[in-house]
Structures are given as C-alpha cells and as structure tokens.
Amino acid sequence: MPGPAVEVQVPAEPLSTPVGKTAELTCSYSTSVGDNFALEWSFVQPGEPISASHPILYFTNGHLYPTGSKAERASLLQDPPTRGVATLKLTDVHPSDTGTYLCNVNNPPDFYTNGLGLINLTVLVPPSRPLCSQSGQTSVGGSAALRCSSSEGAPRPVYNWVHLGFSPTPSPGSMVQDEVSGQLLLTNLSLTSSGTYRCVATNQMGSASCELTLSVTEPSKGRMAGAVIGVLLGVLFLSIAAFCLMRFQKERRKRPKETYGGSDLREDAIAPGISEQTSLRADSSSGLPERTPSASTVTTTKSKLPMLV
Known part of the structure; x- marks a missing residue:
C-alpha cells in the first residue's frame, strides 16, 4: 500500500533579496514522515535545465549534510525538518546566488508524486x-556617440544622460538617447554642444554615475585650404585632359587620307643604282634574248662608278 501523497508548497512569486543579506526560501510539505524520509535542496543557474542542478544540502537518516559551494552559508530554518517545514536559509547572498532553487521531499514508499517545488531568487545589486x-x-556639423555601461547591477540598470549646465530637454533631433543600451547620439554638432555630460545608471537598489567632457571644434583652416587646393587641382587636371582630347580629335580630322601615286615603288621596280644592263643580263639567264646596252647607258653607268686614282 502506498503511503500518503507528498505535497510540497512553495511561493508562486519570485523572491528578491539585496546582496549581502539573508534569503529565506520557504518550502513546506505535508506527509507522514517515516524512517525513509529525505529532503534535498539544489540550485540551477539561470538558463540551465533542471537536470543540471547542483546540490546544496541533504537531510537523510536523521542527519543534515551541507554540500557544494554554498555549504558554509546554507542551513535549514528547522532542523530536523520533520514537522512539515523545509525552509532554506542562505546568508550573505552573492550575485551568483541568483537562479532557481529546488525543494525536493522524498518519502518512500510514496512514488506517486514528485514532491518537488521550484523557487526563483534574484539577488538585488546596485x-x-x-x-x-x-x-x-x-x-x-559632425556626429558623436556617447556610451555608458555598468558591469554590475540587478535588475539591469537604466541609463540617463544629462548635459550639465544646459536644459535637460535638448533641441529636437540633436540628442537621442537609449536608456537600455546607455548610448547618447549627438548629431549636427555645434560649439554649444561642448561641455560636460553625465551618465546616471539607476535601478531599485541605487544609482551610480560617470562624466566626460566633449570638445567640439571648428574645422581646421589648413584642412579646409588643403581640401580647396585638392578640388582646384582636380578641376585643372580634368580641363587639361579635355583640352588634349579635343586637340587630338581636331588634328585627326585635318589629317588627309593616304593615297598611293605613280611614284610609289612597285614590286618589279629596279632599285636605285642598278643599271638596266644588269637587269637585262639577269633576264638572259632566264632564257630571254640579251639586249646590247646602248652607249648612253654605258656612259651613265660608268659615270656612277667611283674614280680610281
């Protein structure tokens, strides 16, 4: 015959405790405690499954056994927990104590209920x-982004930027801030944008702040002069390139088309300095009749030979 069903009651709402204080995680149960009664408290970090829980303490066989990293700070409100109260006390809570706590009551031979209660605890940190x-x-005329972030704080802080010495309400479009990320975007900067800016991080545990000084400067004259010179050189280069291109096209249109006149050399033309006689002799070698050179031809040929002294 199974024993009475184990019923565990825990708070339905999440619990919160300031850092450094003592947290009481209320857990009660109803069952007929026998010799096999056992109680176990365990802990699960945020985002992990229940199966990844780490033990905090055991109560079995009439003895209490704290264990794990929280052993020195963990105890039971009632020891032994045999009268229906299994509340856990955790002293000097740390930010790392934030998570889910499991109160598990086991009373064999009752195997028809799990006897499990879950409690979510948040450690409040300024x-x-x-x-x-x-x-x-x-x-x-430029734009700047100011950023602000706290490494600790639970619940997560909200951030607010203030330009010291000026109205907290900026001109439309010049300042846009994100309270969650802590970023302040400044656009279309002017000399009046210069000054000290303070960021305040706040949650229900308190606030903290930091400051920085923003110096808005006019564009450098040397930089402006360099930019102007660069633009002028660019325009000059383009003008020269355009002029050269136009000149080239104009000369090309004026250039006459090349034609071949009667004075052009032919493939069968006789090279200068070679006499007709030489040409005829060459023809005789190919079987054509040899023509006797005329006197005028010989005279011309001789006159072209160098004179030997």
Whole structure:
C-alpha cells in the first residue's frame, strides 16, 4: 500500500533579496514522515535545465549534510525538518546566488508524486560605477556617440544622460538617447554642444554615475585650404585632359587620307643604282634574248662608278 501523497508548497512569486543579506526560501510539505524520509535542496543557474542542478544540502537518516559551494552559508530554518517545514536559509547572498532553487521531499514508499517545488531568487545589486566613452567626429556639423555601461547591477540598470549646465530637454533631433543600451547620439554638432555630460545608471537598489567632457571644434583652416587646393587641382587636371582630347580629335580630322601615286615603288621596280644592263643580263639567264646596252647607258653607268686614282 502506498503511503500518503507528498505535497510540497512553495511561493508562486519570485523572491528578491539585496546582496549581502539573508534569503529565506520557504518550502513546506505535508506527509507522514517515516524512517525513509529525505529532503534535498539544489540550485540551477539561470538558463540551465533542471537536470543540471547542483546540490546544496541533504537531510537523510536523521542527519543534515551541507554540500557544494554554498555549504558554509546554507542551513535549514528547522532542523530536523520533520514537522512539515523545509525552509532554506542562505546568508550573505552573492550575485551568483541568483537562479532557481529546488525543494525536493522524498518519502518512500510514496512514488506517486514528485514532491518537488521550484523557487526563483534574484539577488538585488546596485549599479556599479559606469564607464563613459565617446566616438565619432567632434567638429562642427559632425556626429558623436556617447556610451555608458555598468558591469554590475540587478535588475539591469537604466541609463540617463544629462548635459550639465544646459536644459535637460535638448533641441529636437540633436540628442537621442537609449536608456537600455546607455548610448547618447549627438548629431549636427555645434560649439554649444561642448561641455560636460553625465551618465546616471539607476535601478531599485541605487544609482551610480560617470562624466566626460566633449570638445567640439571648428574645422581646421589648413584642412579646409588643403581640401580647396585638392578640388582646384582636380578641376585643372580634368580641363587639361579635355583640352588634349579635343586637340587630338581636331588634328585627326585635318589629317588627309593616304593615297598611293605613280611614284610609289612597285614590286618589279629596279632599285636605285642598278643599271638596266644588269637587269637585262639577269633576264638572259632566264632564257630571254640579251639586249646590247646602248652607249648612253654605258656612259651613265660608268659615270656612277667611283674614280680610281
């Protein structure tokens, strides 16, 4: 015959405790405690499954056995927990104590209920001193982003930027801030945008702040002059290139088309300095009749020979 069913009661709402204080995780049960009664408390970090729980303490065979990293700070509100109260006390809570706690009551031979209760605990931590930083172009007309972030804080802090010495309400479009990420975006900077900016990180446990100084400067005259010279050189280069191109096209249109006149050399033309006689002799070798050179031809040929002294 199975014993009475084990019924475990835990708070339905999550619990929260300030860092450094004592947390009481209420757990009660109803059953007829026998010799095999056992109680176990365990812990699961945020985001992990129940199967990954780590033990905190055991109560079995009339003895209490704290265990794990929380052993020195964990105890039971009633020891022994045999009168229906299994509340866990955790002293000097740390931020790492945030998570889910499991109260598990086991009373064989009752195997028809799991006797399990879950409690979510949040350790409240004030924001740590945030870190302020900036990036972007801090000259007139430029844009800059100011950032603020705290490494600690539970619940997660919200961030608010204030330009010291100025109205908290900026001109439309010049300042846009994100309270969750802690970023302040400044656009269309002017000289009046210069000054000290303070970021305040706040949650229900307190607040902390940091400051930075933003210096908006006018564009450098040397930089402006260099930019103007660069533009002028670019225009000059393009003008010269366009002029050269137009000149080339104009000369090309004026150039006459090449034609071949009667004075052009032919493949069968006789090279200068070679007499007709030589040409005829060459023809005789091919079987054509040899023509006797005329006197005028000989005279001309001789006149072209160099005179020997």
